[in-house]
Amino acid sequence: MKNFLSLLFFLGVATFVQAQTEVTFAEKTHSFGKIKQHVPVTHTFIFTNTSSRPVVIETATAECGCTSPEHAKGAILKGKTSEIKVTFNSETAGSFKKNITVKFAGIASPYILTIDGEVIQEKK
16 A cells, blocks of 8 residues: 555656646746836746647736736747746836746646846935
């Protein structure tokens, strides 16, 4: 019984690892550092399709309206790279940390990208 449970655990971990390696991001976090208020900033997250089949981004959503992700439509062929461009609207002064959830068709777990930084209040 113990060996059977160990086998089930191993297969579960192997399946999870396989699902998470179908797409490889060059980086999943980006820090803008200190940025000026009222000046939007953009960062491009690059990823590679490391699976054996084409992948399609179903959705890329930000947790608030101050962050806008843009992505390519259509299939990304195996071995090819693509990008998700994330723009942050720096209207409010202060520190920020925003997550972008990227869901690929046929891949159970979404990928989470993170941007952070500090918006410096405009001097009057």
